[in-house]
Amino acid sequence: MDKPKLIKLSDGNAIPQLGLGVWQADNHQVVNAIHHALDTGYRLFDTAAIYHNEEGVGKALKQTTVPRDELFITTKLWNNDQTHARGAVLESLQRLKLDYIDLYLMHWPVPSRELYIEAWKQMIILQKEGLVKSIGVCNFKEEHLERIITETGVTPVINQIEIHPLMQQAPLRAWNTTHNIVTESWSPLAQGGKGVFNQQIIQRLAEKYHKTPAQIVLRWHLDSGLVVIPKSVTPSRIEENFHIFDFKLEKEEVAEITMLDQKKRLGPDPDIFVDI
Numbered sequence: 001m002d003k004p005k006l007i008k009l010s011d012g013n014a015i016p017q018l019g020l021g022v023w024q025a026d027n028h029q030v031v032n033a034i035h036h037a038l039d040t041g042y043r044l045f046d047t048a049a050i051y052h053n054e055e056g057v058g059k060a061l062k063q064t065t066v067p068r069d070e071l072f073i074t075t076k077l078w079n080n081d082q083t084h085a086r087g088a089v090l091e092s093l094q095r096l097k098l099d100y101i102d103l104y105l106m107h108w109p110v111p112s113r114e115l116y117i118e119a120w121k122q123m124i125i126l127q128k129e130g131l132v133k134s135i136g137v138c139n140f141k142e143e144h145l146e147r148i149i150t151e152t153g154v155t156p157v158i159n160q161i162e163i164h165p166l167m168q169q170a171p172l173r174a175w176n177t178t179h180n181i182v183t184e185s186w187s188p189l190a191q192g193g194k195g196v197f198n199q200q201i202i203q204r205l206a207e208k209y210h211k212t213p214a215q216i217v218l219r220w221h222l223d224s225g226l227v228v229i230p231k232s233v234t235p236s237r238i239e240e241n242f243h244i245f246d247f248k249l250e251k252e253e254v255a256e257i258t259m260l261d262q263k264k265r266l267g268p269d270p271d272i273f274v275d276i
């Protein structure tokens with residue numbers, strides 16, 4: 001198999017298991033990165049209103065000959081737009097030059113503001129209107145998920161959370177699975193491999209499979225059933241991160257990497273993150 005498999009979502013849609021993240025890429029970088037990624041075989045692209053690069057993503061997508069229905073575009077509702085999701089999605093669509101978004105994610109719950117349930121209700125309407133095909137969340141803990149599901153009856157199809165070998169979030173992933181929510185890993189390479197690529201087990205497996213540490217880590221995500229969106233604007237790395245479909249880790253090897261968990265976040269704790 002030379003391309004990511006499609007993971008079925010609870011609403012009937014499907015997402016490629018591997019895509020390109022574009023946080024911290026500017027509009028110019030993102031155009032080149034997406035062209036290179038499309039040529040490599042990527043079809044899933046993960047942006048957000050707050051990344052300020054939706055225009056670049058839209059520009060690259062406008063130029064490609066890859067049919068729209070083969071692409072899977074994710075963008076996100078920023079925290080200060082939780083009271084007006086409709087306006088926010090219309091602006092994202094305009095910047096992305098798209099008629100619809102494949103996956104619209106609430107970026108953070110911001111529990112202290114108590115607006116995420118209202119925002120989720122608005123996102124449910126956006127999906128009914130067809131402006132977005134699927135709706136999900138990022139950075140939601142069990143109690144946040146529990147509340148939106150109980151109060152609206154609609155379960156997010158995806159919860160995108162920080163996951164890499166040093167921060168594995170096993171209990172939350174299990175909760176997601178129990179509720180038919182797909183888990184998607186952000187910062188899957190621990191933002192360039194910090195403290196991960198030099199681990200003995202990663203080095204040993206890289207040698208065994210003739211792969212790079214990044215490829216071993218990404219394979220660990222796939223073999224753990226996660227959707228993964230490594231970011232790169234470097235052509236050789238964009239290719240490297242995609243060329244992981246010609247090998248698979250043994251069960252015991254997945255388990256050995258799982259032992260590296262330190263429950264160590266690189267990003268903020270969703271309970272206290274209020275940046276707006």
Ligand code: NDP
Nearest residue numbers: 021022023186187188189190191192214230231232233234
């Ligand atoms: P990643 O773990 O994907 O790491 C990206 C960094 O690793 C970049 O500096 C990149 O450099 C470098 N890199 C990429 N490939 C390789 C490689 N093969 N070998 C060595 N270094 C490599 O971090 P991100 O934080 O960007 O996470 C990925 C995506 O997740 C984001 O882009 C975004 O789409 C999403 N995200 C979502 C969040 C949320 O709250 N929902 C929060 C954070 C991220 P270079 O580009 O120079 O090649």
